[in-house]
Amino acid sequence: MALPQAKQDATEARLAAVSRPAKGAAWAETARDVALARVRSMGLPHRRDEYWKFTTPDSLVQSEAPTAAVHVSDETNTFDDVDKLQIVFVDGVFDAAASDELTLEGVKVERLVDAVKTDIHWAKDVYGVLEERGQDPVARPLAALNTALASDGVVIHVTGKASKPINLVYHHTSDSSDAILHHVVKLDKGADLTVLENGPAAARFNKVMEVDVADGAAFHHVRTQGRDHERRAVTHLFARLGEESTFKSFTLTANGVLTRNECILELTGDNAAAHVAGACVGDGDFLHDDTVFITHDAVNCESRQVFKKVLRNGARGVFQGKILVKPDAQKTDGYQISQSLLLDGDSEFNAKPELEIYADDVACSHGSTTGAIDEEGLFYLRARGVPEDIATNLMTLAFLAEAVEEIEDESLRNIIVSRLEGWLDRRLG
């Protein structure tokens, strides 16, 4: 079907604004060509697209990145206290000086620019592959654009248990930076890796991470998207899960004019478990969109989605979450909850929970709530001498706790809680 002219024009304008990355090996060029063709056939998102009903994609699509003043912060990086391998990107460009040497026991780490030059590389079977699988049944053109045009990123092959986490740190230093990063992670059978991500990255950031989790492997992901008020970000996390594998991802977001985090998971092996969670605090001109699509295509798998948002001063939150259970995916256990706490009447939460089930022996549940702060609880705290702002923060933390508790590692969970407390305290000042 031909695209509407306006959409086609917008797509071509955007594509024309990005230069194609340096020529790579044949497989990489093919992957890029095919992705480019996907973008052209789908067209970039438009505000009238059903999938973008609650989040206007204009600023993510327009050919130049809208400027975003760099947020000056005295905060340390979220994961500074963790023993990790640090990889730094500044406005979307790898910073060798600030990064650790790319060596880690149990893991092979390379830059994407190097991997794509290699004629025979394992990344061929993942790069753009999981992204393409995730295009059906819902188009994700910004992810395809990323595959076609990303010139930087990391390519991680995990062969055993990684001796420490990999921390991807994204700094934003330019008002007009427009970053496209693409990471690929492949976990061999029984391998185990934790990836940490933090930082605002750029004025506009388009990031894709593809994670191939083999049988019995475990992938953990914890990320913070910080207080850079004017930045815009669209991220896609694609994963394919093998038998008895585990995938757990948690994201903490505070502010940012626009954040759309898509997570597309495919459970292809029996007894796999996928958990996705997010906590966000939005204040003022803020829109945060969690869009999740989990496909169950194997027996006895479990998936959980836990998303919590606290919104005030006109902040907006969006949740679109779907569980698709294919005919053979018997004994599926799917759970989905999305909740928002609106601290005033100006804020807004839109939720679109969906279940589509073709197997007959499954347990799937979903729930979504929107509410104001519990006035009785607030009064109780104040009657004990706790000032209203601190009482509100306590209630906010309590509300977000269910999502934060999804982080399995206790020390990482504590880091997230203290970061969250710090953000809430600052708002008092």
Next chain:
Amino acid sequence: MLEIKNLHVDLEEEEKTILKGVDLTVEAGKVHAIMGPNGSGKSTLSYVLSGKDGYEVTDGSATLDGVDILDMEPEERAAAGLFLAFQYPVEIPGVGNMTFMRTAVNSQRKAKGLDEMSAADFLKLIREKAKELKMDSDMLKRPVNVGFSGGEKKRNEILQMAMLEPKMCILDETDSGLDVDAMKLVADGVNALRQEGRGFLVITHYQRLLDHIKPDVVHIMSNGRIIKTGGPELALEVEKNGYGDLIEEVA
């Protein structure tokens, strides 16, 4: 200590007058009890004094040690030394009881210009006080009042009272929902806090709590007013004859 004069209060939403001129003075070191039938305005009085939204004071005053409290925020009243033990303690999922109490203690210390209590000192103190109320450490770790039985909730109120050491304590139907043993435990907790310089206002339907917490003065409230004031014998009279006679007598 607590001086209430000619207090008139309307419900904000319903334009209904609940308190129609309450006069009451609780002296330091004394225990006053307020008894009265349902709907007489007892709980409203406790809420208005502690600063709950939804009530409008149309006339009169309430002062604590000579300072007007009606214009204060709830947290300011608490820091000034007022404490309300709730009839229905509120459950706050996600907020740990310990975190809650430590925040409360330190907020009040801050308001008084004192340094925060160290985590170690706080822990020692709260464990000691909890032990006196036969509260196990699990109750301190759990979210505030969540999954607590009626008796546990009331003990948790008294624990907060013991930790915050208020000047003026208002107990709103602290006996409701308690069995005899739990009532004794709670009453012992309250009695342990009775001392010179601290006033109590005990609101109750029944005489039985007053067997355990012996009042100095008993007030009978009806239709938004204190209609009779007397000694402990007044409570016994109510127990025997009900409120009917008293209300008629005044009317």
